[in-house]
Amino acid sequence: MQFWPILGILQGYFKRPFIIALFCGNAKPHSLSEYLRDLVGELQGLCRGFVVKGKQFSLMVTSVICDAPARAFIKGIKSHTGYSGCDKCIQGGVYKKHRMTFPEVYSSRRTDASFYSMSDEEHHVATSPLKDTSVGMVSGFPHDYMHLVCLGVMRRLFDLWLASGPLRCRISSHQSKLISMVLIDLKDYIPTDFVRKPRPLSERLRWKATELRQFLLYTGPVVLRDVLSTPVYNNFMLLFVAIFILSSDIMCCLK
Known part of the structure; x- marks a missing residue:
């Protein structure tokens, strides 16, 4: 059984997200149009404007948050495993070591206008x-x-340190137990x-x-200080600083 919630939160109001709608089924929705029909109709009406206590208001969606498979589904585009699956830049994927990769760093960006015109036909399904x-489709x-960094990069770093990484970045079982002991000792201080x-x-x-x-x-x-080698620890700290800045409302102005 799969649940597909649609959550809402008003920008500028520090409230918890609230459920607008909930889809329930044995698999993801078969019809994209049917799944989004009510939402699209309501968004169109809210965008045109509505009156509350004599004042005219309008509502616009600033962002749609979902994981990669759901994002591809509701946008009607190739999956992230497809050759034209990158939804942020225009480049053909390279299949390498049983994975689809997008190695170009300075590839042309996709824009809302290019999406609406479907200039890259291979990207759309x-x-x-x-x-x-x-909604800006790009x-x-x-x-x-959550998926890219926490469940993605951070979990991958653990794999490199504890199992599959090169010897220069791998830690011993003794070091792993030492980290675990410190983590457990921190329980009472969390x-x-x-x-x-x-x-x-x-x-x-x-x-x-x-x-x-x-x-x-x-x-x-x-807990990693004095356990990981200096280059590996510094590599982790670069990720820590970058994500700390990007997740901070005060330090990051990208709102």
Whole structure:
């Protein structure tokens, strides 16, 4: 059984997201038009404007947050595993080591205008109903860092350090146990702002995104110091600083 929630949050109001709609089925929706029909109709009406207590208001969607498979589905584009699957730049993928890669760094960017005109026919597999709303089909779909960084990069770093990485960056079982012991010792000092307490590295494959985020932004810089080699630790700290800045409302002006 799959649940596809549609959540809403008003920009400028610091409230928790609230459920607008919920789709339930044995698989993802078969018809994109049917799945989005009610949402598109309501967004079109809200964008045209509405009156509340004698004042005219309008509503525009600034961003749509979803993981890569869902993003490809509702945009009607190739999956991220396809040769034209990158939804941010125009380049053909390169299949390497059983993975689709996009090695170009300075490839031309996709724009909302190029998406609407379908200038890259290989990128599209269907026409998304969201094209008829105010949603930017490229600018309005930011990549989510929960999947890319927490469940992606951070989990990959653990694999490199503990299992599959080259010897120059791998740590011993003794070092792994040492890190786990410090993580467990930190349990009593983790405030209730965090929904989970630290767990040992032996359970890392069952760590949730919040645990990986906690390790990356809070406990990792402490427990890894003097355990990882200096180059590997500095590499981790570069990621820590970058994500710390990007996730900070004060330090990052990209709103």
